[in-house]
Amino acid sequence: AAAPAQAENAKPNIAILATGGTIASRGADSMALTDYGSNAGMKHLGIQTMIDAVPEVKKFANITGEQVFNVGSSKLAIENWLILAKRTNELLASKDIDGVVITHGTDTIEETAYFLNLVVKSDKPVVLVGAMRPATGLSADGPLNLANAVALAASSEAKNKGVMVCMNDQISSAFGVMKMNTTNAATFQSPNTGYLGYMQNFKPFFVSAPLKKHTYQTEFDVSDLTTLPRVEVNFTTLGSDGVLIDAAVAAGAKGIVNAGVGHANVPAATLKSLQEAQKKGVLIVVGSRVDSGIVTPTTMHSKSGFVSAMMHNAQKARVLLMLALTKTNNVMEIQRIFDEY
Numbered sequence: 001a002a003a004p005a006q007a008e009n010a011k012p013n014i015a016i017l018a019t020g021g022t023i024a025s026r027g028a029d030s031m032a033l034t035d036y037g038s039n040a041g042m043k044h045l046g047i048q049t050m051i052d053a054v055p056e057v058k059k060f061a062n063i064t065g066e067q068v069f070n071v072g073s074s075k076l077a078i079e080n081w082l083i084l085a086k087r088t089n090e091l092l093a094s095k096d097i098d099g100v101v102i103t104h105g106t107d108t109i110e111e112t113a114y115f116l117n118l119v120v121k122s123d124k125p126v127v128l129v130g131a132m133r134p135a136t137g138l139s140a141d142g143p144l145n146l147a148n149a150v151a152l153a154a155s156s157e158a159k160n161k162g163v164m165v166c167m168n169d170q171i172s173s174a175f176g177v178m179k180m181n182t183t184n185a186a187t188f189q190s191p192n193t194g195y196l197g198y199m200q201n202f203k204p205f206f207v208s209a210p211l212k213k214h215t216y217q218t219e220f221d222v223s224d225l226t227t228l229p230r231v232e233v234n235f236t237t238l239g240s241d242g243v244l245i246d247a248a249v250a251a252g253a254k255g256i257v258n259a260g261v262g263h264a265n266v267p268a269a270t271l272k273s274l275q276e277a278q279k280k281g282v283l284i285v286v287g288s289r290v291d292s293g294i295v296t297p298t299t300m301h302s303k304s305g306f307v308s309a310m311m312h313n314a315q316k317a318r319v320l321l322m323l324a325l326t327k328t329n330n331v332m333e334i335q336r337i338f339d340e341y
């Protein structure tokens with residue numbers, strides 16, 4: 001009996017933290033591909049059921065499963081992030097854990113991945129995974145995605161790559177990844193960076209590695225926090241004004257990310273509201289509603305004391321600004337943070 005026991009021990013130990021999402025969802029029948037989960041009044045699957053449905057994961061690792069939450073990712077809140085980050089850090093600090101897989105709804109997976117990418121204090125693999133079709137749907141993508149995510153987290157090559165999203169045989173960085181299609185299984189793309197790599201036969205084939213600071217390299221620490229500073233996003237359109245910016249300031253926002261048009265351009269009325277907010281001490285980050293490209297500082301940005309979003313889309317700029325505001329209110333310091341992360 002000694003030999004098999006040793007072989008078991010030789011496998012890495014991977015903890016799966018389950019938070020809900022389509023990967024844990026059921027529909028009324030196999031053809032329910034958009035009406036499922038809590039929207040259809042169906043209860044989510046628990047983590048043990050998900051693991052039992054994919055016994056292949058045990059080929060790559062010794063698995064433990066924990067149900068942290070069980071909701072669609074549109075229902076998650078900042079408090080959920082803090083709980084998830086603390087638990088992930090606790091697990092990774094243990095010599096008995098080699099990596100963490102987090103099952104998550106895809107709607108906000110890019111935000112959670114980027115948040116964890118900035119606050120996890122370890123070089124061990126952290127892989128987020130979801131599904132675009134419910135577990136009951138024809139060609140459900142959850143089981144293969146879960147097996148690939150565990151195989152990736154169990155791989156020594158996945159170390160020191162920052163937090164990753166692994167779905168549809170593609171490995172994405174938390175920094176680059178964006179949901180680009182409402183329903184398609186190939187929804188995750190990284191228009192600015194491309195993929196980190198690909199999964200084939202349950203092995204990672206990396207083609208690049210992140211150069212932006214991540215995980216143990218960052219200056220952010222949420223271990224003692226119970227909330228984050230409020231940051232709102234304003235979406236700019238032709239002829240829009242600053243009414244939602246004024247409302248955000250009135251609601252107590254400490255920061256505003258403005259998703260401008262093109263290279264962060266805004267209507268005159270929006271600019272006025274942003275400048276007024278800035279005078280009241282609200283930190284303004286100017287980004288774009290466009291999915292790819294860089295917003296670099298312009299004369300208007302610097303004159304107004306705005307921070308340029310650089311390569312961050314509006315939702316990721318919000319994550320970074322919330323964390324930046326836990327450290328400083330200084331515009332130059334926050335611009336440095338937007339350059340480095």
Ligand SMILES: NC(=O)C[C@H](N)C(=O)O
Nearest residue numbers: 021022072073105106107
């Ligand atoms: N595909 C998904 O996971 C979508 C789901 N509504 C979510 O929890 O984000």
